[in-house]
Amino acid sequence: xxxxEAKDKFIxxxxxxxxxxxxxxxxxxxxxxxxxxxxxxxxEDIMEELHISRGNTSMNLRQLIDWGIVYKESKPGExxxxxxxxxxxxxLARQVAxxxxxxxIKPVIKVLREVSTIPNDGSKKTTELIQQTKAxxxxxxxxDTLMNKIVHQESNWITKTLMKLxx
Amino acid sequence: xxxxEAKDKFIxxxxxxxxxxxxxxxxxxxxxxxxxxxxxxxxEDIMEELHISRGNTSMNLRQLIDWGIVYKESKPGExxxxxxxxxxxxxLARQVAxxxxxxxIKPVIKVLREVSTIPNDGSKKTTELIQQTKAxxxxxxxxDTLMNKIVHQESNWITKTLMKLxx
DNA sequence: AAAAACTTTCAATAATTACTGAAAGTTTAA
DNA sequence: TTAAACTTTCAGTAATTATTGAAAGTTTTT
Numbered sequence: 001x002x003x004x005e006a007k008d009k010f011i012x013x014x015x016x017x018x019x020x021x022x023x024x025x026x027x028x029x030x031x032x033x034x035x036x037x038x039x040x041x042x043x044e045d046i047m048e049e050l051h052i053s054r055g056n057t058s059m060n061l062r063q064l065i066d067w068g069i070v071y072k073e074s075k076p077g078e079x080x081x082x083x084x085x086x087x088x089x090x091x092l093a094r095q096v097a098x099x100x101x102x103x104x105i106k107p108v109i110k111v112l113r114e115v116s117t118i119p120n121d122g123s124k125k126t127t128e129l130i131q132q133t134k135a136x137x138x139x140x141x142x143x144d145t146l147m148n149k150i151v152h153q154e155s156n157w158i159t160k161t162l163m164k165l166x167x
Numbered sequence: 168x169x170x171x172e173a174k175d176k177f178i179x180x181x182x183x184x185x186x187x188x189x190x191x192x193x194x195x196x197x198x199x200x201x202x203x204x205x206x207x208x209x210x211e212d213i214m215e216e217l218h219i220s221r222g223n224t225s226m227n228l229r230q231l232i233d234w235g236i237v238y239k240e241s242k243p244g245e246x247x248x249x250x251x252x253x254x255x256x257x258x259l260a261r262q263v264a265x266x267x268x269x270x271x272i273k274p275v276i277k278v279l280r281e282v283s284t285i286p287n288d289g290s291k292k293t294t295e296l297i298q299q300t301k302a303x304x305x306x307x308x309x310x311d312t313l314m315n316k317i318v319h320q321e322s323n324w325i326t327k328t329l330m331k332l333x334x
Numbered sequence: 335a336a337a338a339a340c341t342t343t344c345a346a347t348a349a350t351t352a353c354t355g356a357a358a359g360t361t362t363a364a
Numbered sequence: 365t366t367a368a369a370c371t372t373t374c375a376g377t378a379a380t381t382a383t384t385g386a387a388a389g390t391t392t393t394t
Contacts, residue, residue, distance in 0.1 A: 089302035128205040135256040
């Protein structure tokens, strides 16, 4: 396998992975492209490489910037803007963990807490609802605490911790 | 908040959470309904509670069974089949981790390994491709090993481990 | 072996989500 | 202050994904 094939394969795999966890294909592909690009890319560059429209590129770049994993960069003498991705895999993982906690896990935890703390009228169905949602609440809460822990640690804590658990 | 409101809230939240990680709404809602139901439910029961069609119910129940988190059950004297969910939160987490590893992470790891091991022709772009995909490969591989570790441990290892990391 | 009770399949359709492209908006240069 | 270079917005449209419902399939009972 040579360069072009490997590149295409990576971009398309990363793209379909995205849809699997709530990021759309274009957004994931733009990230993939920037992730492996040694140079900042302009909007033109991205549109051309991925065959997507200007509007699509603009909207998805904005989302990547919101996620904190892509940055704008301006080259001296050039009028247009260029984009680069965060290149450190640890930092990428931290940002993703942080955003997912905020967008997905926190709201669910809130509902689970509300639901699991309704007054128990003693009926079987209410008891079951409380018991089962409480179990989910505790699991989700632990997982979220762990994620936040990761987000606030120094950069290579993730790898070190995973390694410790694995062996 | 009383029973019915809490129940509806849980089912709809769990349902939208599902779409966020690649499980469709009906599937997640059926799971939610069974998760908090003290009794096994028939297909009729599920259709009626969630206002979904027979076909939809049948297909999504099958998927839940494939995921290993819902079981068929037959009541003596009754002709139709009943369904119950796995009720242990640890076991639920294990099954989900196992399936996600198999369906999502493993295939990505395979591509990352392939892409990150192409011959390096010494060019800047090839070097960058190899370096960046290798970093992702290592992260994904560690995460997957950890998940498998979880899957094969005794049931309350997850909580114990998370607790240890958290404090 | 026929009928009744129930489940599964799948083509058609509905609902959702993503994408385009041109117009409006913004910034810089002349 | 006008024009050129570039970016963003968003209504319309395309693509994708989920759902229905009726027909076909299966199992159990009589």
